[in-house]
Structure formats: C-alpha cells, structure tokens
Amino acid sequence: MIELKEVSLRYGDGTLALNNIDLTIGSGELVYITGPSGSGKTSLLKLIMGMENPTSGTVKVLDKTLSELKSKDIRCLRQRVGPVFQELKLVPGRSALENVLMGIRFLEFSRKEMREYAIDALKKVGLSHKSHSMVENLSWGEAQRVAIARAIARKPGLILADEPTGNLDQDNAVNILNILSSFQQQNTSVVVTTHATHLIESQKNTTIIRMSQGTISVEKRGDGI
Secondary structure, eight states: OEEEEEEEEEOTTSOEEEEEEEEEEOTTOEEEEEOOTTSSHHHHHHHHHTSSOOSEEEEEETTEEGGGOOHHHHHHHHTTEEEEOSSOOOOTTSBHHHHHHHTTTTSSOOHHHHHHHHHHHHHHTTOGGGTTSBGGGSOHHHHHHHHHHHHHTTOOSEEEEESTTTTOOHHHHHHHHHHHHGGGGGTOEEEEEOSOHHHHTTOOSEEEEEEETTEEEEEEEOTTO
C-alpha cells in the first residue's frame, strides 16, 4: 500500500525534514504518526500525497512508484486517496451535503453515484440530520466530520488525516479517531498525524510511528497488547 525506501527530504533552505526513512504500511492498517512540531509528520504526509519529491530514496503509494509517474498520473493517484487537512477547506454558504459533493465532483462517478456516496458518507460520520445545514452553522467537531465524509465519499483505498483532532475537546477527539479507525474494516489504510498521544496509547490493532528530527521508530500493536 505504502512503501518508503531510504527516503530523505531536504528543503531548499537546508532543513532536513526526513532522514533515511524505511517504512511499509499495508492494506487495512491503522497508523498513527506522533511527534513534536517540526519532527517531520506533515512532510511525510506530503511525500505520500506526491506534494513533495524526496531528495533521495523511493516512495511507492497504492502500488505506484511516484517518481515514475507523470503529473496527470499523480493527479489520478490522488483521486484514490481521501485527504483530511488541518485547514478543513469547507466552502461557506454551502450545506454539508454540497461540500461533500464538491469534493468528488471531478471523479469518475455518475451524478447519481456522487449523491449516493455523499449521503452515505454523511451517514457514516453521524451527520445525516445535518446534511442540509450550512457548514458555518456547524460546531467545529461537526465540521471536522464533514471533512472526513468528503474524504471517504471518494471510496478511497487510503485515508490521510493531518491532525484531525486539533481544536477538539476530548470527547469529540475520541469520536473522530473512532470514525477514522472504523474504516479498517473496509480494508482501507488510514494514516493519522496527531499530537494527542494520550488518546492513542491504549489502542490496539494499530501501528504507532514516533517521529523525532526526521527519523522514525515503529511500534505495531495487536489484540493482545
């Protein structure tokens, strides 16, 4: 699903964001990436999305080696990824349903399929009753769930969520993480960056990647841990 081999990323100002990383993430795996600000979490997500190119090493996503793809192929690959950004990027003056539909309007779905997938996605995040509410009238937790619905309406093989629990109280943060983790059951890989280590330490069937100064340590947890 995701494979990084000897990957380093150095920005133009000389900052070494990632340092010789080897990482494999399989289908249906739930992965939490933790670490202090500046440790490389967002840089790692950008590499996986094809938004940055590694200075050295190879990145493979959904069985495609990114360095071998043309720009149009990268765009096609991104259509198979459901991103959830820190900045929710919801469009004010539009309903929750309209925002989800806008997130999939350029994909190869029929109009009927788009509406069906958008309604189903809002149902999965518990917002069927808010589908016609303007997004500016939603709570922050509800708006975050709309962003997740927009991502999963794509029917992605991979969900990438960058700090989805930021600005949420503990109850809402737990709810968001539970929603994201539920997609393991559909064999969807889920990668989440988070500062909320207290919320994930007790979770099972997960992989925790701890980042520090562009390096990683990996801990895999099964049912018995």
